Amino acid sequence: MAVTVNALEVRRSSASLWGGLTGARRLPTVSKLVDTTVCIGCKSCEVSCQEWNDLPVVETKQKGSYQTLPELHANFWNLIRFNEQEQGDSLVWLMRKDQCMHCDEPGCLEACPAPGAIVQYANGIVDVNPDACIGCGYCATGCPFDVPRFHPKTAKMQKCTLCVDRTRNGLEPACIKSCPTGCLHFGTKEDMLLLANTRLAQLKKNGFANAIVYDPKGVEGTGVVTILAHGDHPEWYGLPADPTIPLAVSLWKKVLRPLGFIAVVGAIIGAFGHHLYHGNKGHVDPGPRDPDETPKPPV
Amino acid sequence: MVQPKKQLGFDAAAFRARLGEDVIVEGEIVRHRLSSRVVHWWVALSCLFCLLTGLPIWIPVYGWMANVFGGLAVCRVLHPFFGVAFFLGQAAMHLHWSAEMKMSPRERSWVGPKLLEYLRDEANHADIGKYNGGQKVYFNTSFLAGIGLLVSGVVLWCPETFPRALRGPAILLHEVTFLALFVSLVFHVYLASVAEPGTFNAMMRGTVSKAWARIHHPRWYREVVEGRRIPSSPQA
Numbered sequence: 001m002a003v004t005v006n007a008l009e010v011r012r013s014s015a016s017l018w019g020g021l022t023g024a025r026r027l028p029t030v031s032k033l034v035d036t037t038v039c040i041g042c043k044s045c046e047v048s049c050q051e052w053n054d055l056p057v058v059e060t061k062q063k064g065s066y067q068t069l070p071e072l073h074a075n076f077w078n079l080i081r082f083n084e085q086e087q088g089d090s091l092v093w094l095m096r097k098d099q100c101m102h103c104d105e106p107g108c109l110e111a112c113p114a115p116g117a118i119v120q121y122a123n124g125i126v127d128v129n130p131d132a133c134i135g136c137g138y139c140a141t142g143c144p145f146d147v148p149r150f151h152p153k154t155a156k157m158q159k160c161t162l163c164v165d166r167t168r169n170g171l172e173p174a175c176i177k178s179c180p181t182g183c184l185h186f187g188t189k190e191d192m193l194l195l196a197n198t199r200l201a202q203l204k205k206n207g208f209a210n211a212i213v214y215d216p217k218g219v220e221g222t223g224v225v226t227i228l229a230h231g232d233h234p235e236w237y238g239l240p241a242d243p244t245i246p247l248a249v250s251l252w253k254k255v256l257r258p259l260g261f262i263a264v265v266g267a268i269i270g271a272f273g274h275h276l277y278h279g280n281k282g283h284v285d286p287g288p289r290d291p292d293e294t295p296k297p298p299v
Numbered sequence: 300m301v302q303p304k305k306q307l308g309f310d311a312a313a314f315r316a317r318l319g320e321d322v323i324v325e326g327e328i329v330r331h332r333l334s335s336r337v338v339h340w341w342v343a344l345s346c347l348f349c350l351l352t353g354l355p356i357w358i359p360v361y362g363w364m365a366n367v368f369g370g371l372a373v374c375r376v377l378h379p380f381f382g383v384a385f386f387l388g389q390a391a392m393h394l395h396w397s398a399e400m401k402m403s404p405r406e407r408s409w410v411g412p413k414l415l416e417y418l419r420d421e422a423n424h425a426d427i428g429k430y431n432g433g434q435k436v437y438f439n440t441s442f443l444a445g446i447g448l449l450v451s452g453v454v455l456w457c458p459e460t461f462p463r464a465l466r467g468p469a470i471l472l473h474e475v476t477f478l479a480l481f482v483s484l485v486f487h488v489y490l491a492s493v494a495e496p497g498t499f500n501a502m503m504r505g506t507v508s509k510a511w512a513r514i515h516h517p518r519w520y521r522e523v524v525e526g527r528r529i530p531s532s533p534q535a
Contacts, residue, residue, distance in 0.1 A: 015359050016359070111470075113356045113357070113359075114356075114371055115359045115362065132371075133372075134356070134371045134372040134374070134375040135372065135375060136356070136375050136455070136458075137455075137458035137459065137466075138458075138470070140458060140463075140466075141458065141463070141466040141467055141470065146463065150458075150459055155372070155376075246467045247467070248466075248467025248468060248470055248471050249467060249470070251471065252470050252471055252474055256471065256474050256475070256478075257357075257358065257474070260474060260477075260478045261358060261360075263478055263482050264478070264481055264482060264485070267481075267482045267485040267486065268485055270485075270486075271485055271486060271489035271494075274418060274489070274494070275489070275493060275494060278418070278419070278420060280493075280494060280495065280496055281420060281490070281494050281495045281515075
């Protein structure tokens with residue numbers, strides 16, 4: 001019997017020894033493909049995300065660009081970032097879909113201390129399980145893309161679920177459904193990479209020699225594959241060039257914690273061992289006793 | 300000799316005498332006056348509550364402790380408050396004891412081989428005053444760890460108000476200082492309870508027997524009996 005959350009089999013679970021995969025079924029990893037070269041910044045994906053997930057309105061903030069909000073919000077999981085970049089004497093205007101990247105090696109899951117609060121389903125979707133989330137925010141520390149956000153009312157973390165309630169019923173995520181330009185696609189990771197590489201070849205032929213498929217290996221690839229025309233400058237899109245789980249998080253979970261556990265258990269065993277071997281302390285005779293000394297010295 | 304039957308009821312004179320420290324009351328030596336004990340147990344209990352709410356967040360093995368408080372999410376809320384209470388107690392403790400806990404260069408050797416000698420009962424106790432080197436090392440270690448825990452704990456408490464770059468180091472600092480405190484705490488609790496009978500009472504009722512004082516803290520014992528300060532001998 002496989003471990004399931006949201007009626008989906010779980011591949012990996014935070015702060016847990018094992019995942020739930022029995023291997024009895026072959027479940028392909030799903031993925032979004034974001035082709036930034038054909039994004040027109042219409043924000044229909046933002047609207048459909050808010051609508052499908054029933055998220056309340058978040059007051060917009062004007063910062064001198066088309067961007068709805070300065071950054072992601074607990075109630076705003078899909079943000080089109082508008083970046084203006086000078087390139088020689090011309091200007092490139094770049095739009096990128098900022099959302100959870102659904103990493104194959106998720107830093108949030110690694111950093112989370114609450115058992116089962118972050119799960120990676122068998123199909124690769126990384127999700128917050130609010131029943132188990134304690135709102136500590138460690139997942140945000142572990143995320144190389146700065147995605148999870150704290151919701152002060154529920155004291156839980158929130159982020160894109162890759163519309164897990166749609167995808168588990170065979171539907172594409174809401175953002176994909178609403179995209180009018182073919183910028184967004186949804187399918188198995190294998191299919192999305194195939195499509196991405198076809199598009200990449202096309203872009204290179206059209207003069208974008210530095211174009212890449214952004215599927216960073218530092219997190220074992222992402223469930224959101226992005227095509228960048230200016231692949232030599234992912235930072236122009238607000239993407240890290242080589243995202244990895246922060247060193248502090250891996251050092252903590254992989255090195256300090258096991259060592260610390262051994263140290264704590266060792267100290268307790270050491271104290272018991274000392275008493276078993278030495279008995280009470282205080283055998284050393286410090287000299288003559290006072291006549292009125294009562295009771296007898298403990299030995 | 301027939302001991303006079305101890306009178307029931309409140310003995311105001313003895314109570315007042317026991318408010319002093321390093322004095323002999325009814326044949327026993329007052330080692331910790333009431334204020335010392337209150338401060339100590341404030342720190343100890345807040346530390347216990349920090350552990351009960353913090354350990355289940357540390358490793359799921361201790362997850363059962365969270366049930367005492369109503370779950371892990373409640374622990375996440377309570378832990379910082381217990382932490383602040385713990386630090387306030389530690390600060391008070393530092394003010395209360397820091398003069399007596401100043402370490403001489405010789406006592407710093409307790410960090411290494413001297414501690415093992417002591418644990419093997421091979422140490423020369425003759426020159427030990429009211430606190431031995433190990434106690435002073437523990438006192439100062441736990442205070443330093445307490446500062447580290449507070450500083451990193453505040454960042455972890457409200458992660459969104461601090462820059463992202465601080466959160467990773469805060470996790471590491473909290474872990475390292477916690478381990479330093481907890482491992483030394485295991486030995487503190489052990490040595491102050493089962494390992495040395497009579498020690499626990501020093502922190503509960505405040506008094507120790509003369510025999511206890513003479514065996515564990517000989518120079519302090521002479522100071523109390525002779526009613527004068529005896530400088531530590533350089534060769535011991």
